[in-house]
Amino acid sequence: MCFACSPRNPIGLHLRFSMDGDTCRTTFTPREEHQGWNGCMHGGLISTLLDEVMAQWLWRQGISAMTAEMTTRFSRPVPIGVPVNVESRLVEHKGRLWALSARVILPDGRAAARATAKFLTVD
Numbered sequence: 001m002c003f004a005c006s007p008r009n010p011i012g013l014h015l016r017f018s019m020d021g022d023t024c025r026t027t028f029t030p031r032e033e034h035q036g037w038n039g040c041m042h043g044g045l046i047s048t049l050l051d052e053v054m055a056q057w058l059w060r061q062g063i064s065a066m067t068a069e070m071t072t073r074f075s076r077p078v079p080i081g082v083p084v085n086v087e088s089r090l091v092e093h094k095g096r097l098w099a100l101s102a103r104v105i106l107p108d109g110r111a112a113a114r115a116t117a118k119f120l121t122v123d
Protein backbone atom coordinates (compact mmCIF):
# COMPACT_ATOMS: atom_id res chain seq x y z
CA MET A 1 0.00 0.00 0.00
CA CYS A 2 2.29 2.71 -1.33
CA PHE A 3 2.20 5.99 0.64
CA ALA A 4 2.60 8.00 -2.56
CA CYS A 5 0.40 6.21 -5.10
CA SER A 6 -2.00 3.69 -3.54
CA PRO A 7 -5.63 4.82 -3.77
CA ARG A 8 -6.31 2.63 -0.71
CA ASN A 9 -3.77 4.21 1.65
CA PRO A 10 -5.89 6.33 4.04
CA ILE A 11 -3.01 8.71 4.85
CA GLY A 12 -1.38 8.55 1.39
CA LEU A 13 -0.87 11.23 -1.24
CA HIS A 14 -3.01 9.33 -3.82
CA LEU A 15 -0.83 10.42 -6.74
CA ARG A 16 -1.81 9.42 -10.26
CA PHE A 17 0.73 9.29 -13.06
CA SER A 18 0.82 9.38 -16.83
CA MET A 19 3.50 9.15 -19.50
CA ASP A 20 3.78 12.05 -21.93
CA GLY A 21 6.37 10.98 -24.49
CA ASP A 22 9.57 10.36 -22.55
CA THR A 23 8.29 12.22 -19.47
CA CYS A 24 6.35 10.85 -16.49
CA ARG A 25 3.99 13.40 -14.92
CA THR A 26 1.76 13.93 -11.92
CA THR A 27 0.15 16.89 -10.18
CA PHE A 28 -0.34 17.56 -6.49
CA THR A 29 -1.88 20.27 -4.34
CA PRO A 30 -0.37 20.26 -0.82
CA ARG A 31 -2.82 20.64 2.06
CA GLU A 32 -2.34 21.94 5.62
CA GLU A 33 -1.34 18.47 6.84
CA HIS A 34 1.58 18.47 4.36
CA GLN A 35 3.07 21.62 5.85
CA GLY A 36 6.61 21.94 7.20
CA TRP A 37 7.87 25.51 7.34
CA ASN A 38 4.99 27.92 7.92
CA GLY A 39 2.70 27.93 4.87
CA CYS A 40 5.00 25.70 2.84
CA MET A 41 5.04 22.03 1.92
CA HIS A 42 7.40 19.86 3.98
CA GLY A 43 10.70 19.18 2.19
CA GLY A 44 10.55 15.47 2.92
CA LEU A 45 7.20 15.28 1.18
CA ILE A 46 8.53 17.29 -1.77
CA SER A 47 11.26 14.64 -1.96
CA THR A 48 8.57 11.96 -1.90
CA LEU A 49 6.92 13.52 -4.96
CA LEU A 50 10.26 13.59 -6.77
CA ASP A 51 11.26 10.05 -5.76
CA GLU A 52 7.91 8.62 -6.76
CA VAL A 53 7.69 10.31 -10.17
CA MET A 54 11.10 8.85 -11.03
CA ALA A 55 10.19 5.38 -9.70
CA GLN A 56 6.97 5.52 -11.72
CA TRP A 57 8.88 6.38 -14.90
CA LEU A 58 10.70 3.07 -14.48
CA TRP A 59 7.61 1.13 -13.38
CA ARG A 60 5.77 2.24 -16.51
CA GLN A 61 8.55 0.76 -18.66
CA GLY A 62 8.15 -2.55 -16.79
CA ILE A 63 11.29 -1.97 -14.71
CA SER A 64 11.17 -2.86 -10.98
CA ALA A 65 13.82 -0.73 -9.31
CA MET A 66 14.46 0.71 -5.85
CA THR A 67 15.91 4.11 -5.05
CA ALA A 68 19.58 3.67 -4.12
CA GLU A 69 20.61 7.33 -3.99
CA MET A 70 18.88 10.69 -4.35
CA THR A 71 19.91 14.34 -4.22
CA THR A 72 17.35 17.14 -3.97
CA ARG A 73 17.77 20.87 -4.39
CA PHE A 74 15.00 23.00 -2.90
CA SER A 75 15.05 26.27 -4.85
CA ARG A 76 11.76 27.87 -3.85
CA PRO A 77 9.03 27.11 -1.30
CA VAL A 78 5.98 25.14 -2.45
CA PRO A 79 3.02 27.03 -0.95
CA ILE A 80 0.16 25.14 0.68
CA GLY A 81 -2.93 25.08 -1.55
CA VAL A 82 -1.06 25.73 -4.78
CA PRO A 83 -1.09 22.96 -7.44
CA VAL A 84 2.29 21.85 -8.73
CA ASN A 85 3.33 19.74 -11.69
CA VAL A 86 5.92 17.04 -11.10
CA GLU A 87 7.84 15.41 -13.93
CA SER A 88 10.70 12.97 -14.49
CA ARG A 89 12.97 11.81 -17.29
CA LEU A 90 15.60 9.15 -17.81
CA VAL A 91 19.15 10.48 -17.82
CA GLU A 92 21.26 7.36 -18.19
CA HIS A 93 21.05 3.58 -18.01
CA LYS A 94 23.88 1.10 -17.47
CA GLY A 95 23.27 -2.50 -16.43
CA ARG A 96 21.12 -2.53 -13.25
CA LEU A 97 21.65 1.17 -12.65
CA TRP A 98 19.16 3.79 -13.88
CA ALA A 99 19.78 7.52 -13.42
CA LEU A 100 16.76 9.85 -13.57
CA SER A 101 16.01 13.49 -12.93
CA ALA A 102 12.80 15.15 -11.73
CA ARG A 103 11.36 18.60 -11.09
CA VAL A 104 8.51 20.16 -9.10
CA ILE A 105 7.14 23.06 -11.14
CA LEU A 106 5.11 25.98 -9.77
CA PRO A 107 2.10 27.40 -11.69
CA ASP A 108 4.29 30.24 -13.02
CA GLY A 109 6.61 27.70 -14.64
CA ARG A 110 9.51 28.09 -12.22
CA ALA A 111 11.06 24.98 -10.69
CA ALA A 112 10.63 24.79 -6.92
CA ALA A 113 12.75 21.66 -6.53
CA ARG A 114 14.94 19.40 -8.64
CA ALA A 115 16.29 15.94 -7.93
CA THR A 116 18.58 13.39 -9.45
CA ALA A 117 18.51 9.78 -8.36
CA LYS A 118 20.01 6.38 -9.03
CA PHE A 119 17.75 3.33 -9.05
CA LEU A 120 18.85 -0.31 -9.04
CA THR A 121 16.73 -3.01 -10.58
CA VAL A 122 15.59 -5.69 -8.14
CA ASP A 123 14.19 -9.17 -8.81
Ligand SMILES: CCCCCCCCCCCCCCCC(=O)SCCNC(=O)CCNC(=O)[C@H](O)C(C)(C)COP(=O)(O)OP(=O)(O)OC[C@H]1O[C@@H](n2cnc3c(N)ncnc32)[C@H](O)[C@@H]1OP(=O)(O)O
Binds near residue numbers: 065122
Ligand atom coordinates in the same frame (compact mmCIF):
# COMPACT_ATOMS: atom_id res chain seq x y z
C1 LIG B 1 -1.18 -3.73 -9.33
C2 LIG B 1 -0.70 -2.32 -9.34
C3 LIG B 1 0.44 -2.17 -8.46
C4 LIG B 1 0.98 -0.77 -8.59
C5 LIG B 1 2.24 -0.72 -7.85
C6 LIG B 1 2.97 0.46 -8.26
C7 LIG B 1 4.38 0.33 -7.79
C8 LIG B 1 5.13 1.47 -8.31
C9 LIG B 1 6.55 1.31 -7.95
C10 LIG B 1 7.04 2.54 -7.42
C11 LIG B 1 7.25 2.39 -5.94
C12 LIG B 1 8.53 2.97 -5.63
C13 LIG B 1 8.48 3.79 -4.43
C14 LIG B 1 9.51 4.90 -4.56
C15 LIG B 1 10.89 4.28 -4.45
C16 LIG B 1 11.20 3.85 -3.25
O1 LIG B 1 10.85 4.37 -2.09
S1 LIG B 1 12.29 2.46 -3.00
C17 LIG B 1 12.51 2.38 -1.20
C18 LIG B 1 13.73 3.15 -0.78
N1 LIG B 1 14.92 2.44 -1.19
C19 LIG B 1 15.35 1.38 -0.51
O2 LIG B 1 14.79 0.95 0.48
C20 LIG B 1 16.57 0.70 -1.07
C21 LIG B 1 17.42 0.07 0.03
N2 LIG B 1 18.61 -0.50 -0.58
C22 LIG B 1 18.58 -1.76 -1.02
O3 LIG B 1 17.65 -2.53 -0.83
C23 LIG B 1 19.80 -2.22 -1.76
O4 LIG B 1 20.91 -1.42 -1.41
C24 LIG B 1 19.59 -2.15 -3.31
C25 LIG B 1 19.28 -0.72 -3.79
C26 LIG B 1 18.47 -3.12 -3.72
C27 LIG B 1 20.87 -2.60 -3.98
O5 LIG B 1 21.32 -3.75 -3.32
P1 LIG B 1 21.93 -4.98 -4.14
O6 LIG B 1 20.92 -5.50 -5.11
O7 LIG B 1 22.50 -5.91 -3.14
O8 LIG B 1 23.03 -4.30 -5.01
P2 LIG B 1 24.55 -3.95 -4.59
O9 LIG B 1 25.34 -5.24 -4.66
O10 LIG B 1 24.61 -3.14 -3.35
O11 LIG B 1 24.95 -3.04 -5.80
C28 LIG B 1 24.95 -3.54 -7.14
C29 LIG B 1 25.88 -2.69 -7.94
O12 LIG B 1 25.36 -1.36 -7.99
C30 LIG B 1 26.30 -0.45 -7.44
N3 LIG B 1 25.60 0.58 -6.68
C31 LIG B 1 24.80 0.42 -5.63
N4 LIG B 1 24.33 1.61 -5.22
C32 LIG B 1 24.87 2.53 -6.04
C33 LIG B 1 24.79 3.91 -6.11
N5 LIG B 1 24.01 4.62 -5.29
N6 LIG B 1 25.48 4.55 -7.08
C34 LIG B 1 26.24 3.86 -7.94
N7 LIG B 1 26.36 2.52 -7.91
C35 LIG B 1 25.67 1.87 -6.97
C36 LIG B 1 27.19 -1.29 -6.54
O13 LIG B 1 28.47 -0.70 -6.39
C37 LIG B 1 27.26 -2.57 -7.31
O14 LIG B 1 28.18 -2.44 -8.39
P3 LIG B 1 29.08 -3.71 -8.86
O15 LIG B 1 29.84 -4.11 -7.65
O16 LIG B 1 28.11 -4.75 -9.33
O17 LIG B 1 29.94 -3.13 -9.96
